[in-house]
Amino acid sequence: MSDGREGSNGAGKPQGDDAQPVFVPPSGLGPAPAPPAPSPVPPGPAQMFPPAPVPPGPPTASPASSVPASSVPAAPGTPPYASAQQPYAPYAAPFDAAAMLRPGIIPLRPLTFGELLDGPLKAIRHNPKVMIGVNALVSLASMIAMFGLGFGYYGSLFSMADVDAASLDDSYLGTSNTDLALLLLGYLLGALVLLVSTGVTSLSFSRSVLGERIAPGEALRRGVKALPALLAQSLLLTLAYSVIVGAVALVVAGGFMVDTGLGITVLVVGALGAVALTAWITIKLALAVPAVVLEQRGPIAAMKRSWTLTRGRFWMILAVLFVASIITSIIQQVIAVPAAVILPLALVTDSGAAVVVYVVVMALMSFLGVLISVAYLGGVTAAIYTDQRMRQEAFDLVLVRSVQERAAAGGWGA
Numbered sequence: 001m002s003d004g005r006e007g008s009n010g011a012g013k014p015q016g017d018d019a020q021p022v023f024v025p026p027s028g029l030g031p032a033p034a035p036p037a038p039s040p041v042p043p044g045p046a047q048m049f050p051p052a053p054v055p056p057g058p059p060t061a062s063p064a065s066s067v068p069a070s071s072v073p074a075a076p077g078t079p080p081y082a083s084a085q086q087p088y089a090p091y092a093a094p095f096d097a098a099a100m101l102r103p104g105i106i107p108l109r110p111l112t113f114g115e116l117l118d119g120p121l122k123a124i125r126h127n128p129k130v131m132i133g134v135n136a137l138v139s140l141a142s143m144i145a146m147f148g149l150g151f152g153y154y155g156s157l158f159s160m161a162d163v164d165a166a167s168l169d170d171s172y173l174g175t176s177n178t179d180l181a182l183l184l185l186g187y188l189l190g191a192l193v194l195l196v197s198t199g200v201t202s203l204s205f206s207r208s209v210l211g212e213r214i215a216p217g218e219a220l221r222r223g224v225k226a227l228p229a230l231l232a233q234s235l236l237l238t239l240a241y242s243v244i245v246g247a248v249a250l251v252v253a254g255g256f257m258v259d260t261g262l263g264i265t266v267l268v269v270g271a272l273g274a275v276a277l278t279a280w281i282t283i284k285l286a287l288a289v290p291a292v293v294l295e296q297r298g299p300i301a302a303m304k305r306s307w308t309l310t311r312g313r314f315w316m317i318l319a320v321l322f323v324a325s326i327i328t329s330i331i332q333q334v335i336a337v338p339a340a341v342i343l344p345l346a347l348v349t350d351s352g353a354a355v356v357v358y359v360v361v362m363a364l365m366s367f368l369g370v371l372i373s374v375a376y377l378g379g380v381t382a383a384i385y386t387d388q389r390m391r392q393e394a395f396d397l398v399l400v401r402s403v404q405e406r407a408a409a410g411g412w413g414a
Contacts (some may be wrong), residue, residue, distance in 0.1 A: 045169035103403050104211035108396040111387040116320050117327075120379025123205045127213045130204040131375050134216050138197040138223075142190035146390045147363035149186030152179040154359050155213040194374060199293040201378030203387070206294055209386060210399065222293070229292045233299035237285060241278060248274045283318050284310050289378075290385040309388040317384055324380040332369035339365040 102109050105122035106115060124131040149153065156179060200223040205215040248270040256263030287309050291302035310317055339361050389395035 010166075021200070052404050073292045101400065104209045105205075106383070106386070106405075107210055108209075108390070108399050110391050110396075111383065112319065113316075116380060116383045116387060117324060119383040120205070120376050123208045123379050123382075124375060126208045127204050130200060130214060130219045131215050131379070132371075134200050134220050134223075135197045135375050136371055138193055138200065138220075139374060141369055142193040142197075142370065143363045143367040145193060146186040146190035147359055147366070149189070149393045150179070150183035151359055152176070153183040154355075154362065191234075192227075192231060194370065195234060196220070196223040196227055196372045198289050198378050198381075199226045199230060201375060202290045202293045202382045205379050205382035206290075206386070210403065226296075229297070229302065230289065233288055233292060233302060236299060237281075240281060244274050244277055244281075279318070280314075283314055283321065286310065286317060286321065286381060287388065290382050309385065309392065311392075313388060313391070320380065320384060321377075324377055328369075328373045328376055331372050335368050335372075336362075336365040 044072030123366040287306035
């Protein structure tokens with residue numbers, strides 16, 4: 001009974017004891033060697049498949065001729081077989097495909113949720129001179145501006161710890177206008193300086209994607225160069241938020257003028273709507289900073305670019321930035337809260353030395369919190385920017401081609 005496979009019942013095979021397997025030699029390698037002797041062992045299950053091919057040996061002399069093969073003249077310009085074997089070319093190691101698909105801190109493909117959160121940590125380890133060193137200098141300058149100009153304001157807050165609450169009046173509670181003005185100026189200058197740090201982080205992360213390290217001087221220079229566009233972009237974003245808050249305030253005020261209950265209802269609905277609208281605008285424009293620094297776009301063009309790149313991925317980007325913000329917020333609170341609570345209790349005197357110590361410690365805690373926020377949150381934003389370009393523009397193929405060209409030009413790892 002046949003099993004349905006060709007040749008299972010012996011059909012198609014030579015019959016009889018005289019049947020010999022036919023061996024056809026490759027062209028140009030001389031006559032065929034003697035056929036192998038038939039195996040006395042009957043074919044079994046192990047012989048259902050043909051044996052592995054054996055590479056042909058050197059040509060042998062024909063039995064009909066007594067002339068050695070070496071004496072047969074070869075074709076003009078062709079050396080004899082024995083001397084025709086040329087040495088092999090030097091071995092060239094092929095490109096490492098795995099390394100090309102991940103030359104740096106992240107794989108060159110769309111990233112997962114965890115990779116977006118882990119990428120900045122790898123960027124910090126890959127280039128700490130820029131991610132920590134340069135950002136630390138920028139953050140330190142920002143803290144000096146904030147706490148230096150606001151020293152009078154913080155000193156007045158510190159001195160209030162020793163005053164009885166019953167003896168406080170309006171004149172004592174209110175700090176001087178000069179202290180408030182200097183505090184506001186310090187925060188504006190500090191925020192302006194921190195814009196440079198956001199650009200530096202994006203530059204360092206983008207180079208680390210390809211396994212390269214940008215020099216601290218170059219990163220700082222390019223960050224300062226992008227400062228005007230970053231400042232204009234920040235002002236436009238602040239203006240948009242102000243318009244939202246102002247519009248909600250006007251609507252709420254109108255509601256209260258009509259009826260108190262209506263005013264409360266409008267306040268709750270308006271506040272929720274303002275929060276939702278602000279969050280939506282923030283996510284849609286979250287990639288504007290990398291667009292300014294890495295693509296050298298203007299503020300308006302960078303905002304349009306961010307709006308396009310975030311299309312279709314709003315909730316994913318929101319989730320990543322929300323988790324990253326929680327992580328940095330927890331670290332900042334762990335660093336800053338003990339100093340804010342313990343120092344007023346420990347320094348019970350309002351002497352000038354105590355005020356200096358208090359302000360310096362608060363500035364140091366704020367410096368550490370800002371540094372962590374800038375390095376990590378900025379890195380997460382740069383990772384999202386890279387991921388969105390790989391998803392929408394096949395940017396991973398562009399990066400792989402760049403790696404291949406670099407490998408072909410100077411050798412992989414050169």
